[in-house]
Amino acid sequence: MTYQTLLVEQHDIALYVTLNRPHCRNAMSLTMVEELAQIFHELEHNQNIRALVLKGSEGHFCAGGDIKDMANARGRALQTQSSPEQEENTNPFFELNRAFGRMITQTDHLPQVVVTVLEGAVLGGGFGLACVSDVAIACASAQFGLPETGLGVIPAQIAPFVVKRIGLTQARRIALLGERFDGTEAVKLGIAHYLCNNTQQLDEQLTRVLSKIKRCAPGANRVTKSLLHQVGSAEMEALLDQAAQQFAEAVQSSEGSEGTMAFVQKRVPEWAQ
Template sequence: MRYETLAVQQRDITLFITLNRPQARNAMSLKMVEELNQAFQFANQNPDIRAIVLRGAEGHFCAGGDIKDMAGARAQSSNTGDEDPFFALNRAFGHMITQANHASQVVITVLEGAVLGGGFGLACVSDVAITAAGAQFGLPETGLGVVPAQIAPFVVTRVGLTQARRLALLGERFDGHEAVRLGIAHYLCESPEAIEATLDDVLNKVKRAAPDANRVTKALLHQVGTIEMEQLLDQAAHHFAAAVQSEEGAEGTMAFVQKRLPHWAQ
């Protein structure tokens, strides 16, 4: 597929998606949202892809939503009686971030420079987040007179309601050290070389995990708090029984006994 706002490349088990609007600090346009949806759909249809790496071009992850799109929506709103274009614009981002949140792959974000607004939201739905110490995080929406509407629920899930209130209502800005302390990011890196070394290490760990077991485990984790506990544990037991009896389970057990790597880790 051809992309205008992304650079997308598959290497081994990983799909690398780079937000590629460096002239705008990779601000998220509606076109970028559409292309991210397409990239996630491609990954969902390709079982060979076991990890997705999201990062930004030329030193910034994402500076939030593109203000030009809001201006375009305002012009559209005055010229048409159709669906509210501001609603459609905001909701399109919500559909994309939900798709990212529920991707069956391990989603890894590499956070550098600006990690604001929508970029902050993407960080909050990643399974693993690697941050530069000097990255700048924040939710600037209320300072612009708007609302972090599609992002807020994912921020609450990531850091808890108490911290989310502070971050959203004060528009706090903070660096990678604080992002790790809050649980937004997992790995803190002091140099570009450390970021690349950490990313390589994380991808090697993903490769050692069985693909189907990882997919089922991620889906199970997403169900916590959404259904009654006994029902969840019943489902989990069925998943466990199926995994033990699967080809993947047999291979994993045999590899352990024979003191070798299972085929998916080679």
């Protein structure tokens, strides 16, 4: 398909999705949110794609929400207020913000390994996407932050995911002070996992990460990711019972058999070839 705000390509086991609005540092418009949500919906049951790589075009990941979309929403809100027949739950600001929340939740729960490549601006919504990735690769010069409170608004859909990523104490500091920091600090905080100094190193680290993903059995990765998501929300004994059942199924599956045989025969398993 052709997208207005994205570049989409598949290479081997990975789908590369590039945020492509370079004139505004890839700020996230409602159209971009809707296009990402469409792609993620299609990925939910795609067994052939094992990794999703999220990048930004021309040196920036994402500078947050699109101010023009907010202005358009303000105009629609004024129209709604002047039309008594409009339902209260059609507030355009609510719909704009909640659409992003649904999309970032989709990203968080994708069965694929989600890898973000973070350079330039990683602000607001871009910061949120970084916080729901399974693996984040950051450039040392990247600029991270939650600028919302400085604009008189709040990081409404992003904040819960930031807390889950780095903990309440650091999330308070970053959100309530509007802190800006670089890739080195992002790695220290646990937002990103790998630190690179330039574009070449970013590409090389991405290649290494994807090779490791390819070495892992796709079915086992999907079940493991789902299991990890339940920690802290499911009752522990019930979760361990579920995990034991999934382990038994994995051992007896075709992947389990192939993985065992490959280990004994000292060869690469079929899924890694």
